[in-house]
Amino acid sequence: MLNDIFIQPFADMFGAPDFLLQVLWEGLVSGILYALIALGFVLIFRSSRIFNFAQGIMVVFAALTLVGLHAMGIPAWISVALTLAVMFVLAVSIERVVLRPLVGQPDIILFMATIGITLFLIGFGEIIFGGENKVMITEELGIPTDSVVLEPWGGLLILEQKDITAVVVAGLLVVALLLFLGKTRMGRAIRALGDDHQAALSVGISLQTIWVLVWFIAGIIALVTGIAWGARAGVSFALEVIAYKALPVLMLGGLESITGAIIGGLMIGMLEKLFEIYWGQPLMGGNTETWFAFVLALIVLLFRPQGLFGERIIERV
């Protein structure tokens, strides 16, 4: 028993390092996607203290809109532009209809409102696009679909090019976002709003504009995530489930930290794959990926209640 838990898995890892690398790569790619969803959460949480549960369904919705528009005969890149327009309209209407009347309500009410938005978008999306699984327009967008075969230590490592593309695009997106938040006027306004609502308002930062902007950026991130995930697994409402995976990522990384979201996402992606392959499947009947991330985050949180990179929680009376 002890041997199965503590020795055998590591022996397997070092016995077949190419397989280990393959597992880590798979974990890295799904970790990137968790990180992207978590990024959408963090942006909105930082600027408005809203725990946006709808980020997952926004991913599905963006991907479905893109595929649906393309199916109507619109060229791929124009569909992307139109999808962005749709996401913008969505951001504006969410701000107008839902958030504005709820300004100043307790966190839990706003959280529930985003669950309401989630349900609304699920129903709406199913009526318009239908519930069946769709194929992402990978080739039309110019994403390469071949795979790279490497042979480290005489083994075999297969990297799909679309996964590589996803990793690169995600990396670029994060860099762009960090530059935007750090260097531009708008970005600084977002951070100011996150630090202190009233102080930000008093120096003339418009709450409404920033909220629309933040939700729109979250929409862009959702579209990128949707394309990347859709290229791997097709587009359907089942995709919404991966949104739950972003939650432990957030806990691990801290609700306010963009770096935390990225590192947390990669860590969880890789660790859950490792655990599933080397411990979950041989010892526990598999499918441990559904809960591993949560339990891991829970254990980390017991020791660091603000997550690995979150702002230190200071309680004042």
Place this chain on the structure above:
Amino acid sequence: MLYRTAGQFKTSYKSDMALFPVRQDAVLLMVILGFAWVVFPLTASEFAFQTLLIPILIYALAAQGLNILTGYAGQLSLGTAAFMGVGAYACYKLVTLFPWMNPIVAILLSGIFSAGVGVAFGIPSLRIKGFYLAIATLAAQFFLVWLFEKWGWLYNYNASGAIQVPNLEMFGHYVAGPQASSITQYYVVLAVVTLMTVLCINLTRGTLGRSWKATRDMDIAAELIGINLMRSKLTAFAVSSYVVGVAGALFVFMWRGAAEPNLFDIPLSFRILFIAIIGGLGSILGNYLGAILIVGLPVVLGTVPQALGLPVSSAMVEHLNIMIVGALIVFFLIIEPHGLARLWALIREKLIIWPFPH
């Protein structure tokens, strides 16, 4: 006029703190109980029992359990469905291991297992708060549902992986299983729910309830005035999980008749959270109002297109349903963030001075 409180004098602290300081409240409750115990069972159809009466009661009970944790003690939980699952599986194991056991006793005992699991998953609440805790309760949700699926002992290693409610007899009547009649099941559910509600009302009015409320309102201040936060939080988790577990046992044994692990998945948790929030956090009445809305709405939406003669497919109805429920949640949050119970409180205040407002 109808709700006049003038003339009802309180001469002692005890009478002021009574369960119904206003006579009309007691009368109203008697009327409602009369309907629930006598009128509905005599008049309701099989359809009404199965789609409205029984589920409303069970959902309201589950929401009540959640409300103790979230509304009274202020600890947001997203894992309610998993604790319902613990109750249901515990009840299944009890009735299959001890077939002679009275079903109601089994249902009430199964809550204890759920309470134990609840306390275990409540321990992180001593360190973490707010949304971090909410996500931590999701760990319980996903882990427990996985366990229901993988741990064969729980479902007696049957091939389908689901639990099937056996025929259970009590005083010569079948109360659970395929042969039980709806009206018997309704009475069992009603009896358990009434018992639990009385229990909850009195718990929340007493010392324990006050320490929960203090913890919710400001935990540091509560600690300063001598409330043991650990005890307050863990008892909230225990009582809440107990009630939720009993609701889960009723859910499977008195209503669904069979359960697969994915029945206790996260949509059920959210459904109960909706009921608790739309009904009103920190209120017992709210759970019932919320349950009536959330359970009743799909039934109404399902019959409206037929009544109007519109040709709408059932899939379409289902999607419209989700959409409308989503929109309604946002709508209710905007018009009354404190829930339907608060709406009733406002109406009641108006009624007290109606029709002469000055």
